[in-house]
Amino acid sequence: MSKNKVTGSFRRRFKITSDDRWGWLFIAAALLVFIIFTLYPVFSAVRTSFLKYKPFGSQFIGWKNYTDTFKNALFFKAVKNTLVYTVVVVPLSLLISFSIAIMILPFKKGTQSVFKAIYYLPGIASGVALSVVWLWIYDSSPSGLFNQVLAFFHIPPQNWLSSSKTSMLSLMLMALLSGQGGNIIIYIAAMMGIDNSLFEAAELDGAGFFKKIYYVVFPLCKPTTLFLLVTGVIGSFQVFQNAFMMTGGGPDNSTTMIGLLIYKNAFEYSKFGLACAQAILLAIVISAISLLQFKLMGVDVEY
Amino acid sequence: MTGLYSKHLENRKKAVFRNILLTFVLIFLALVTLFPIFYMIMSSFGPAVATSGDTRSIFPKRWTLDSYRAFFNFSPHSLRWIGNSFIVSICTVLGNVVFASMAGYAFAKINFKGSKWLFGLMLVAMMIPYQVTQVPLYILISNKLKMTNTYAAMILPGIVTSYNIFLSKQFFQSIPTPLLESAKLDGCTQMGIFTRIVLPLSKTVLAVMAINTFMSTWNTFFWPFLVTSRDSMFTIQVGLKTFKFANETLFAPMMAGATLSALPMFILFFALQKYFLEGVTVGAVKG
Numbered sequence: 001m002s003k004n005k006v007t008g009s010f011r012r013r014f015k016i017t018s019d020d021r022w023g024w025l026f027i028a029a030a031l032l033v034f035i036i037f038t039l040y041p042v043f044s045a046v047r048t049s050f051l052k053y054k055p056f057g058s059q060f061i062g063w064k065n066y067t068d069t070f071k072n073a074l075f076f077k078a079v080k081n082t083l084v085y086t087v088v089v090v091p092l093s094l095l096i097s098f099s100i101a102i103m104i105l106p107f108k109k110g111t112q113s114v115f116k117a118i119y120y121l122p123g124i125a126s127g128v129a130l131s132v133v134w135l136w137i138y139d140s141s142p143s144g145l146f147n148q149v150l151a152f153f154h155i156p157p158q159n160w161l162s163s164s165k166t167s168m169l170s171l172m173l174m175a176l177l178s179g180q181g182g183n184i185i186i187y188i189a190a191m192m193g194i195d196n197s198l199f200e201a202a203e204l205d206g207a208g209f210f211k212k213i214y215y216v217v218f219p220l221c222k223p224t225t226l227f228l229l230v231t232g233v234i235g236s237f238q239v240f241q242n243a244f245m246m247t248g249g250g251p252d253n254s255t256t257m258i259g260l261l262i263y264k265n266a267f268e269y270s271k272f273g274l275a276c277a278q279a280i281l282l283a284i285v286i287s288a289i290s291l292l293q294f295k296l297m298g299v300d301v302e303y
Numbered sequence: 304m305t306g307l308y309s310k311h312l313e314n315r316k317k318a319v320f321r322n323i324l325l326t327f328v329l330i331f332l333a334l335v336t337l338f339p340i341f342y343m344i345m346s347s348f349g350p351a352v353a354t355s356g357d358t359r360s361i362f363p364k365r366w367t368l369d370s371y372r373a374f375f376n377f378s379p380h381s382l383r384w385i386g387n388s389f390i391v392s393i394c395t396v397l398g399n400v401v402f403a404s405m406a407g408y409a410f411a412k413i414n415f416k417g418s419k420w421l422f423g424l425m426l427v428a429m430m431i432p433y434q435v436t437q438v439p440l441y442i443l444i445s446n447k448l449k450m451t452n453t454y455a456a457m458i459l460p461g462i463v464t465s466y467n468i469f470l471s472k473q474f475f476q477s478i479p480t481p482l483l484e485s486a487k488l489d490g491c492t493q494m495g496i497f498t499r500i501v502l503p504l505s506k507t508v509l510a511v512m513a514i515n516t517f518m519s520t521w522n523t524f525f526w527p528f529l530v531t532s533r534d535s536m537f538t539i540q541v542g543l544k545t546f547k548f549a550n551e552t553l554f555a556p557m558m559a560g561a562t563l564s565a566l567p568m569f570i571l572f573f574a575l576q577k578y579f580l581e582g583v584t585v586g587a588v589k590g
Contacts, residue, residue: 016416022493023415030406030463031421037440037460038428044439055446100332103325106308117576118333122340124568124579126522128540129561132547133343136554145342178339185583191307199306212307238432241524245544262434267529272438279434290430 045276053272065277077253078261082237085257089175090232094225097183105191120181131245134174161247164254171242171255183228190224191217230293234286258282347558370555377546380535384542391457391538392520398462399516400509407471408497412483425465441529456530467512470585474508475501511582514575521568539564
């Protein structure tokens with residue numbers, strides 16, 4: 001009897017239902033692509049990070065790629081550059097998009113959409129196109145656009161991108177001036193979701209405009225801010241294209257960030273193993289930040 | 304309009320004045336934001352070769368299409384770059400709309416063995432930065448599969464993304480299950496339910512998915528740059544980068560190239576603005 005019962009549940013557990021068949025059929029293509037182009041590369045990256053990679057006959061060298069990374073001054077410079085870039089760009093971009101969203105808020109739906117579209121527009125142009133344009137805006141000759149603006153204030157022309165004093169600043173300014181549209185739209189959506197009664201209650205308590213922002217909008221937009229903060233930090237840890245297109249990491253590696261360093265190790269110096277080791281370190285840092293986000297989200301979302 | 308702003312019921316003029324002031328600030332900031340694009344388009348109509356002593360101004364002194372001609376004359380394949388971008392983008396969009404929505408439906412509504420941990424695995428994989436996979440992927444495509452300079456190399460790795468599977472799953476979950484169950488009782492197969500009930504209900508999310516995918520594929524530079532070396536296979540983004548590095552001094556033709564590379568997106572944006580803007584908030588704001 002009891003034996004029968006066991007095989008019964010065993011059968012039920014392993015019986016293939018029609019839903020099983022349909023399910024696997026529906027995900028078959030996606031699964032195949034996922035295995036070949038995501039899963040396999042991830043495992044291969046871990047393996048490669050322990051190799052001195054050669055197309056034929058790679059050597060196993062243990063943790064050497066990792067220890068080499070931590071002995072490399074350029075790696076620390078890239079980490080420092082990435083952190084500086086992140087610490088400046090991400091909070092400022094949140095502040096800018098939050099303020100613009102607040103300013104768009106009092107208008108009617110139609111006007112809001114117009115402003116949303118305008119601010120979003122630069123975000124749809126390709127990074128390559130934008131970097132080409134900004135390259136000329138930062139042109140170091142007196143006819144470069146920013147230098148013309150400086151000339152108006154009687155300041156001599158600057159070598160924006162080709163001086164290690166201003167190169168990082170130039171990349172930051174470009175990021176701040178061209179990519180706020182998405183954040184603004186997300187903030188507006190969050191602000192529109194705030195219940196009016198909360199503002200009325202605050203008003204009864206004698207709160208003015210700024211107090212309402214501080215005591216109502218701020219806390220209620222906290223999950224959104226946290227989301228944008230984390231995605232912003234993750235995105236800025238991976239920044240690659242603008243530095244690659246505009247400065248190539250120079251001058252004197254003043255704009256070499258971790259994404260560009262990994263690219264150069266891999267595709268300029270063919271140090272595949274080293275590049276994989278550094279990419280895995282980056283992935284570990286990024287997943288730590290994501291986990292932190294989930295933890296904060298879980299504990300700290302209050303209404 | 305939210306209650307954040309006082310309605311100034313006692314004094315309407317105050318509210319009007321405040322809105323005018325805000326409009327001015329917003330328009331000023333918008334001009335700053337849009338300026339690079341405006342500058343790009345205007346300058347692209349300037350003369351192809353700047354004569355010495357010329358200062359660049361925002362509006363060209365002489366309007367001409369010379370710079371576009373110069374861009375197209377740079378390589379015999381310039382026109383083909385745009386075609387290549389279209390081929391790669393459209394194939395990627397089709398693949399994602401078909402396969403990602405199928406997978407998303409399976410994860411949302413079909414109760415099959417292994418679905419939970421498989422979906423979890425895909426979510427985890429979404430957090431892995433592309434730097435991790437770029438080297439092995441490059442070795443796979445170029446050394447093992449020998450696919451360099453093919454459309455397949457540019458299309459296949461992105462033909463179904465975990466993000467799109469996640470996006471469609473989130474949406475399909477909102478479709479009431481009893482609706483699908485009753486169709487099942489009427490003898491509809493899962494394929495029938497999917498094509499006849501689920502897809503017609505999901506036009507918006509599919510459109511958002513298609514547009515997001517088109518935009519990111521059209522604008523992507525890095526992967527096509529890695530897997531193409533023959534200039535007949537470049538996408539427009541790779542072509543523009545090559546043009547830039549080859550002609551460091553040609554200001555207006557570079558702008559013409561940049562304008563060309565962005566033009567299809569601008570047209571699409573003005574035609575389908577609603578879906579673009581919707582695409583930003585989908586999956587971003589917690590419910």
